[in-house]
């Protein structure tokens with residue numbers, strides 16, 4: 001942990017991050033979301049602005065947006081299960097459908113719990129037409145169980161960028177190469193869920209969930225999206241470049257400040273990158289040759 005603290009100091013000096021935007025007008029959960037499963041494992045604060053998903057031995061819980069979107073900026077504040085959360089995964093993701101269908105596109109953030117005092121990891125992944133295998137894992141520079149932090153996805157036809165507190169931690173580029181592994185045709189819902197994955201999540205499955213510590217609770221607030229809301233029939237959300245900032249030239253690349261932050265993340269926080277895993281991929285997927293700096 002000591003070197004994590006040092007890193008945190010460096011980050012503060014190295015970057016002046018824009019203040020996060022004001023959340024959407026205070027709408028209620030039901031305006032924009034529905035529960036996917038186990039209504040009784042979902043709660044809100046009295047004013048309705050903080051949402052709690054809980055996992056116990058019986059079941060977890062999940063919610064999804066009512067709307068679908070194609071391209072945009074998607075953001076939410078999460079505070080993850082504290083204490084002993086080994087084996088517990090909180091997922092926060094976008095997907096074209098509710099379920100693991102064979103033709104789905106998906107953009108994932110997964111928060112992998114740990115034993116008390118041991119660090120969480122975040123895993124990100126991308127699916128196109130049912131194929132994933134594009135995992136990266138990162139450490140965080142703070143304890144994500146102590147406070148709310150903002151996790152965001154920027155998605156346009158040129159790049160997908162994962163942000164933590166406005167720091168870009170992962171950049172996934174589109175080149176229209178022959179394999180065309182870039183989700184850009186289908187609209188996606190935004191989801192979040194909490195579930196048990198002690199067969200793989202913590203130290204590769206060695207650390208099991210301690211059910212005596214249940215229920216495990218993740219908290220959410222300040223959902224905000226600036227995106228093209230999908231309306232049937234296809235193709236909706238096509239040429240929006242003139243009006244939507246997330247589709248404009250400046251959002252096709254990292255800015256200078258973002259590049260500095262991203263370089264710092266690359267140097268200090270990456271634990272796993274499928275593009276470096278030549279054991280798993282003797283021939284690396286084509287997108288691995290693309291530069292995040294372009």
Ligand SMILES: *[C@@H]1O[C@H](CO)[C@@H](O)[C@H](O)[C@H]1NC(C)=O
Pocket residue numbers: 027031032067224225229
């Ligand atoms: C949330 O729901 C309201 C009411 O249905 C709707 O007007 C608004 O566009 C939705 N917001 C988002 C971000 O989808």
Ligand SMILES: *[C@@H]1O[C@H](CO)[C@@H](O)[C@H](O)[C@H]1NC(C)=O
Pocket residue numbers: 102103129130
């Ligand atoms: C998507 O995957 C399915 C198999 O799961 C395949 O039949 C289909 O041709 C694929 N679609 C595209 C556009 O590649």
Ligand SMILES: *[C@@H]1O[C@H](CO)[C@@H](O)[C@H](O)[C@H]1NC(C)=O
Pocket residue numbers: 112113114115118119120121201202203204
């Ligand atoms: C959990 O903690 C152990 C020990 O510090 C660490 O090796 C591991 O990467 C951490 N995270 C996960 C998800 O296993």
